[in-house]
Amino acid sequence: MAFLFTTHDRSPRFQAALDEKRIGELTNRSFADFSGATIKDRKCSIIIGSSRRRERDLAVAAENEILKPLFPHPSRVLRGRPTGVRYLLLCGIVTRPVWLLFFALLLLASNGQASNSQASNSHASNDHPEGAWIAALGSSPASTPEGRTTDDLQSGIDQAVPDSLPYQLSIESLPNPLLERSIIETSMLERLRESAPVGAFGLISRANSDIDRIDQVLRSFGYYDALISIRIDGRDLSDPGLLPQLKQRQPATSVTVDLRIDPGPLYRIDRVQLEGQVPPAAHAAFTLEPGEPATAPEVLAAGIAVLDALQEDGFPLARVPAPTVIVNHWTRTMAVTYQIDPGERLPLGEIEIIGLERLREGYVRRRLGLMPGEPFSPNRLEAARRALIASDALASARLTPATKPDASGRLPLRLEVVERPLRVLRLAGAYSSDEGGSISVSWSHRNLFGGAERLTLGGEISQLSAGSIGDINDFARASLRIPDLWRRDLDLQLELGAVSERLDAYDRDALTASALFEQRVSERLSLGAGIGVEHARIVQDGPAQDFRLLSLPITAGWDSSDDPLDPRRGLRLAAQLTPTPWVQGDDGDNFVRTRLVGATYLDLSERTADSESQTDGATPKLLGRRVLALRLAIGRILGANSSAIPPDWRFYAGGGGSVRGYPYQSIGPRTANGSPAGGDALFEGSLELRQRIGARWGIATFVDIGDVSADGFRGFGNLAAGVGLGARFHTPIGPIRVDLASPLTEAEGDASVQLYIGIGQAF
Numbered sequence: 001m002a003f004l005f006t007t008h009d010r011s012p013r014f015q016a017a018l019d020e021k022r023i024g025e026l027t028n029r030s031f032a033d034f035s036g037a038t039i040k041d042r043k044c045s046i047i048i049g050s051s052r053r054r055e056r057d058l059a060v061a062a063e064n065e066i067l068k069p070l071f072p073h074p075s076r077v078l079r080g081r082p083t084g085v086r087y088l089l090l091c092g093i094v095t096r097p098v099w100l101l102f103f104a105l106l107l108l109a110s111n112g113q114a115s116n117s118q119a120s121n122s123h124a125s126n127d128h129p130e131g132a133w134i135a136a137l138g139s140s141p142a143s144t145p146e147g148r149t150t151d152d153l154q155s156g157i158d159q160a161v162p163d164s165l166p167y168q169l170s171i172e173s174l175p176n177p178l179l180e181r182s183i184i185e186t187s188m189l190e191r192l193r194e195s196a197p198v199g200a201f202g203l204i205s206r207a208n209s210d211i212d213r214i215d216q217v218l219r220s221f222g223y224y225d226a227l228i229s230i231r232i233d234g235r236d237l238s239d240p241g242l243l244p245q246l247k248q249r250q251p252a253t254s255v256t257v258d259l260r261i262d263p264g265p266l267y268r269i270d271r272v273q274l275e276g277q278v279p280p281a282a283h284a285a286f287t288l289e290p291g292e293p294a295t296a297p298e299v300l301a302a303g304i305a306v307l308d309a310l311q312e313d314g315f316p317l318a319r320v321p322a323p324t325v326i327v328n329h330w331t332r333t334m335a336v337t338y339q340i341d342p343g344e345r346l347p348l349g350e351i352e353i354i355g356l357e358r359l360r361e362g363y364v365r366r367r368l369g370l371m372p373g374e375p376f377s378p379n380r381l382e383a384a385r386r387a388l389i390a391s392d393a394l395a396s397a398r399l400t401p402a403t404k405p406d407a408s409g410r411l412p413l414r415l416e417v418v419e420r421p422l423r424v425l426r427l428a429g430a431y432s433s434d435e436g437g438s439i440s441v442s443w444s445h446r447n448l449f450g451g452a453e454r455l456t457l458g459g460e461i462s463q464l465s466a467g468s469i470g471d472i473n474d475f476a477r478a479s480l481r482i483p484d485l486w487r488r489d490l491d492l493q494l495e496l497g498a499v500s501e502r503l504d505a506y507d508r509d510a511l512t513a514s515a516l517f518e519q520r521v522s523e524r525l526s527l528g529a530g531i532g533v534e535h536a537r538i539v540q541d542g543p544a545q546d547f548r549l550l551s552l553p554i555t556a557g558w559d560s561s562d563d564p565l566d567p568r569r570g571l572r573l574a575a576q577l578t579p580t581p582w583v584q585g586d587d588g589d590n591f592v593r594t595r596l597v598g599a600t601y602l603d604l605s606e607r608t609a610d611s612e613s614q615t616d617g618a619t620p621k622l623l624g625r626r627v628l629a630l631r632l633a634i635g636r637i638l639g640a641n642s643s644a645i646p647p648d649w650r651f652y653a654g655g656g657g658s659v660r661g662y663p664y665q666s667i668g669p670r671t672a673n674g675s676p677a678g679g680d681a682l683f684e685g686s687l688e689l690r691q692r693i694g695a696r697w698g699i700a701t702f703v704d705i706g707d708v709s710a711d712g713f714r715g716f717g718n719l720a721a722g723v724g725l726g727a728r729f730h731t732p733i734g735p736i737r738v739d740l741a742s743p744l745t746e747a748e749g750d751a752s753v754q755l756y757i758g759i760g761q762a763f
Helices: 012-026 052-067 084-095 097-127 134-138 150-160 177-186 200-220 242-247 280-285 296-312 361-368 378-389
Strands: 045-048 167-171 227-232 255-262 268-276 324-328 333-340 348-354 394-401 411-419 423-432 436-445 454-462 473-482 490-502 507-520 525-539 544-551 554-559 570-580 582-585 591-603 626-638 681-693 697-709 720-731 734-743 754-759
Touching: 167 177, 177 200, 200 227, 200 242, 200 255, 200 296, 268 296, 280 296, 296 333, 296 378, 348 361, 361 378, 361 411, 378 394, 544 570, 697 734
Parallel strands: 045 324, 167 255, 268 333, 348 411
Antiparallel strands: 227 255, 324 333, 394 411, 423 436, 423 754, 436 454, 454 473, 473 490, 490 507, 507 525, 525 544, 525 554, 544 582, 554 570, 570 591, 591 626, 626 681, 681 697, 697 720, 720 734, 734 754
């Protein structure tokens, strides 16, 4: 059903042709946004009244239909408003029959020349492809006499024209930056300007096809009454002299293509309606309100929100078809009606698992945590899928609901999994001018006993001394992680380690063992508690000391960052409380070691055109091109004097992971012979600005501060500060980092510049 109204007095023949053309457009008009989201049911859109461009286009279409039997060259009736003699001729034939005899005599006199011209055009079509398609200029810009589109024929036309015609596109600025950018990205004139040169006819055809593309973009932004004008070399596309003028130009001479757009008024939502059996949750999710801009993304998003709410409410087979949209050009408004079909509320059924090779099915089902009979919830299913992937034994997992219930009235699920390779070997390296180079290697088995148990054997060799060769530091470690030990998300981490290191602060040879239980409370929060033992021999400014130590670490972690190696937004917190109820050594006392580290990442990227033009209050999209990273670390040891604490348990500052620009462990108190002594209080802070340059490269500027004291916090009077500049090369495994840093207060004998090379950001 369509309502057709006219605003001008026209003859019956003219009005009949106009109505026939308008009805054809009404039944084929789609409501789409520029990104491809389209309401599929094209007959659901109804147009009331006439827009400016519609009146113009329909008048020309009706004029063409009337003039076809009168003129031998319908291709010469080009797109545009009836002007001059053409308009007088139209009025005379249609509305004033008394002039018919007079104009018939004039036409008889010109028939001979017209027939010759038609034969010439037919001959030209055999020699030149543009002659065959010249009629397309008089009809829809996207159609050809053979029923194909000009886009399909564009490449053939361009290849057939030996001399390409370079051009420059000038687009009049629009008040909406996002609209302007979308038009530029949609325009074939702009996208193919350098990559696909065209000849004279190809340029005209490309410009004609752009009109409908741009009109679709404007409609998706709520502008249903736009006027689009494209002029080439100062002439309108409907100018019959445009093609000869372009063919006469020198091939290397650039022409100017001017695109002018009058978007007209912004149409707004006038009425919204949900029909059918709509549960309260779906009603609450439908936020489209009268008065909002009639933009396609918002209208379509409203339907998606209703569908999501229905499914989350336990209606897995709910249907929300494309809305019925009525555009009223008189009131500049749009009415939207959604027909809702919620279907039945269905619980979960049996889960079919496909793709298991070495993983036990019982582990997978326990890891999913889904039980038959529980309410259907897409969010619950996605959370279960992510939890299953987090085990690291699976490369992918796909959880798909069935399209119909089973015999018991439940909805079956299908889980398809792909397992990762069992074994993985990792190599890593780093270098800093104060610590030297280091190489680490690790070998892991991802599924040792069939329940995603992970065994890791690793070792590291590093040269941490400042000498030319120095002493070699060795570290070896073996760990076994058992997931979901007694309950879901409760893991047990067992670890054995051996270390031999020669540092400026102390020399240490030690054996360590620990067992830690970790409970993942949520996707971001984890808690841990365990026990650890250490047997170490340490030399610091005197004879060797033997220590035996029992610790009870308690940990808590929060991580909402978006990337482990290159975070761009989010927050990280790590807290550790480690009582040591038993310390056996020459001067050892019981103590409690506490440490809190926090880091936050702020995306300072400039708002894109998308976010600048948003009017719906949505969160703007940020690109992560400019990130401000802040880090703060505080540590305190209670219950013992600094000298009674084993040297390897004290706090130290300085180096690549602490205060860059200062040698490793060099900040803080000194022993009698000038070596770092460590302390019982720690304060560190870092501020780093990271800026991406191009697709791969980036730079960073940073300031680090820190202090270590032996008798508690002493204020900020003795803070050490380092500043520096770094380069980043971003790879799929994380950014490769190169930093140069200088201390603001140099100590005697320390280098004025320190170099750090590694993988991943500094924090």
